[in-house]
Amino acid sequence: MSVPTTEKSPKKARFTFTWDTSILLLLLTVCVLASLTTDNFLSSINISQIFSNSSEILIIGFALTFLIITGEIDLSVASMLALSSSLLGWSYANGAPIWLAILIALAVGTLCGFFNGFLVTKIGLGSLAVTIGTLALYRGIANGILGTNTVNEFPEFWTSFGFDTFGTTFIPQTLPVIILMGIGFALLLHNTPFGRRTLAIGLSPEAARFAGINVVRHKIIVFTFTGFMSGVAGVVYTFRFSTAQADNGVGLELLVISACLLGGVSIFGGIGTMWGVVAGVLLASSVESWLTLREINAQWRTIVTGLLLLISVAAPVLVGKYKAKAGKI
Amino acid sequence: MATIFKSRQISRETSLGIILIFSVGLTGLINPRFLTGDGTRDLLTSTATVALLAIGIAPIIIMRHIDLSIASTVGLSAWVIADFCAKNPGFTWVQCFIIGGIIGILVGALNGLLVAGLRLPSLVVTLGTLYIVRGAVYVVSNSVDYNAQEMPPSLLSLGQKVFFSVLPFPFLLVIIATIITAWYMKFTKPGRDCYAIGSNPNAADLVGLKVFRRTFLAFVFSGFMAGIGGVFYLMRFAQVDSTAFYGQELAVVAACVIGGVTILGGSGTVVGALIGALLVQTIQGGLAALGVDAFWKSAINGFLLIVAIFADRRLAARSERALLSQRIRERE
């Protein structure tokens, strides 16, 4: 497993290391259980579905991980997705060529992300409250643009790219792209000065300042990038479902944040690994798939996501306490 | 010299009150019906639930925590009460309130145990319970809806009752709750402890304040209010499905922040939260009267929140500078 990027106490250090492995183990366990209790879990179609359904969450999660590590949060990611999606649909429906519509969608996402970053850093407002506000603001704008309309007509090339697989295998065409992105971001976080600086800011913004890190600029970059990736996710979502509407992705922000936290990223900043996040996302999607295949009410998924989230924060604390008690004996 | 503190404190709530009066007046200009008895009654009715929740969540925010699960709790409470009523036709409104309260307390206790007991971050915990409760509503309700026929008539008539032809019963409850809670926060030790815990959690521990107890009870209180909010919901809409009150948690937080309860903790008052809730509703009413599409409603909410935070920060920076320069003067 990858070496953790930072360590707190040795107890926690050992646990952070084990947390990544635990998540992987949990993922494997779920897969095994699921394949045993259902007929189709390991089928190519299903695995393809799992990856597809994870697309947007992974895409946004890659960027949001950096953001949470710097100690900030962005609850508006799903709204940025919706706004990008809406603008994609709206521009295309109003005659723009598809490539332009896509660019507009990406630009909007980037702009929104930048606006978030601007408010948080230059004006100095807390990211939780601010992004609660922009969450409403961006989706509201999306509502204002599209209302209850949806745009469903899109060029076949794009919609099938999102949907199809390679030949007869179960590998979705989007998978290699996502894997490459994952590797790229993991390297960025763990092996580059940029990643180190991100972690440093999360550990101590003041010490980061004195270490010559331009904290404001760094955070704005991370916020803007999160917006960009939300835009990408918006485009992917639109093509996957052939639908652009203002309601796209409602509630997605919680899924992404949950996956990141599940993957071992600390809400306090300074700690996290990209592999953990990927495992977290896949875990959540696998559980959903399992439930769907067993024809359990889809809404159980929300309950399970909530439970997983609680476990992801409670487990380290409980294990730490157990270890402390065991140590004393 | 001494009055800077007092004046900042006064100016926050008073200035909010002034802004509220101003907004009411402005909206009244655009839509004269707004200023009539009917208009006021409508305003108070539509604000009641959010206001109640804002009062419930204010102590939590003051303690530097947050509770995102309140809206889901309202939905759960509303549906379960309706379910009971449908299955037991002799239900009275008193029993409705009791059930709502119990449900709210249970959810609040769960939050409280996790946040206060295990010291987990409240954002994450209440995010989790938000999910769990929301999912629970869907699963338990199984897409069954209830409407006015199943509600106890005593409850519905209570919801319609209006005093002095402007004050709806639910809002009367809100006012009573505000008075009691505000007094508690200002004049009792547990209330003051909440401010201390929010201002400096570490020091609160060191000084021996009962942090666990206060935090736990604060979440129970917030849950309780949300449970009662479920009753309010039924009184107002006389129907419920599994998506009741979906997504309103942010409106509540916005009302608090606008009302001067800073996200950073340690300051703000329950009265401010109430004024904040009224303000948000008034502005929405005003914009609706201007013919602004209902679709823009959430955008406006978001915008208001950002403006509120901005103003809040400016005020804080200004008073900090004033205090600092006072200190420099004292030094000389």
Add this chain to the structure above:
Amino acid sequence: MQGVDKRFGGAIALKGADLSIRAGEIHALLGENGAGKSTMLKILAGVHVNDDGKIRLGQNDFITGSPQASINQGIAVIYQEPSLFLDLSLAENVFIGRQPKKGIAIDWDFAEQEAARLFNELGVQLDPKRPARGLSIADQQVVEIAKALSMNANIILMDEPTAALSASEVERLMTVMRSLRSANKAVIFVSHRLDEVFAISDHITVMRDGATVSESKTSTTDLQRVIREMVGRELTELYPKNEHPIGDVVLEVQALTNPAYFRNISFKVRAGEIVALAGLVGSGRSEVARAIFGVDQYETGTVKIKNINLKKGSPVDAMAKRIALVPEDRRQQGLFMAAGVNRNISMESFDQLKGKVFLNFKKERALTDIWRDKLSIKFVNQSDPVDRLSGGNQQKTVLAKWLATDPDFLIVDEPTRGIDVGTKSEVHRLIDKAAGEGKAILMISSELPEVLGMADRIIVMREGHQVAEFSRKEATQEKIIEAATTGKKGWSLGNHI
């Protein structure tokens, strides 16, 4: 004087440590880092429990183990960083947790009146209604002391109370301590500032390696003897200074001004030279340093490094031009406490560590080893969080981080604050060595012996202005203090009790 008597035995961090305090006395507790002073205080405060030995309070046994019990027995602790509730009023802070009541409601009027009375008694002007936010550390300490008094504390423990105070604030604190003494309270304080210890205390207890080495009346002992007792050996070479060849001007500051903190600062530092920036806390020295490095802004003036203009407010530019700043507060500004020693040391040296794009972990390990040896930094694993290192080793880590960048100009801000005597001289030797390698060094220090011992030139600042400059030969303590305090001799090393 009635005896308020306490005697300790031993514990694991302490072995046979004794301490005797009488009512109405100011008692200093001295010792190097790790000698056990903090542990003693914490046992009294109820945070730790001693495993062995006896503690008696007056005629009775002292109950240990809980902060509440200690409070009930009349113990109050003032920590180095006072932690008040910034959003609450001063009166409320004084009465936190014990607000006076009228019936079931809190009686705010009474609280405010009582607080005002206590502030008066301590000889301080503070408004009980104002929030604690914006209060200086010195004022916050006074509020804490008022709180202690309102709890009927008889023994007040202070852990390094003067570490962050200006001279006038130290004076005021000493006045407060004297008034506590006249009220027959006992004050135990831990300090590394030996001059202040000799100025105010009645008794001194010296600890070393967990045991008590000596206890004497302050009037019957002296600085040299106390240092010897703390260190266990003669420290003849406190300040290992060598003469170095002084080269060209490396740093030139001209008319640097930031109206809030300093005005019209101009000076030069040459290669191989150690220039000390002396003055009282609050005179603006750290602000000047931060402005030079770019962490803070300045309004007018220029900073030139090797005759090239330095960009305002850009630490990146400063670092690119080989400037380094070892900041004042190593915990908040100099280190990432939760990160490992290796990550901290390599923080500024990414260029050395990376290939084209990616970092090389092996090189990082090697780098850490090199500096561990060069500076004798003590730790177990490279990945140990620096939180667990002693203050002295932490400071060395910060130094290592910056020395690894091989700067031409190095600023050290209070390099030996809160460090034990042994490590202090190590740090001084390192600074001297850096000068010997041709670096230009600007040293900010509030400890006059350090300034006089290490500097080639001393620049004195007062209230944001540059007021004097002395060469090594002509400088004396008196001259520096006089320049730093408008000629008033309020704070002098030479006066005892």
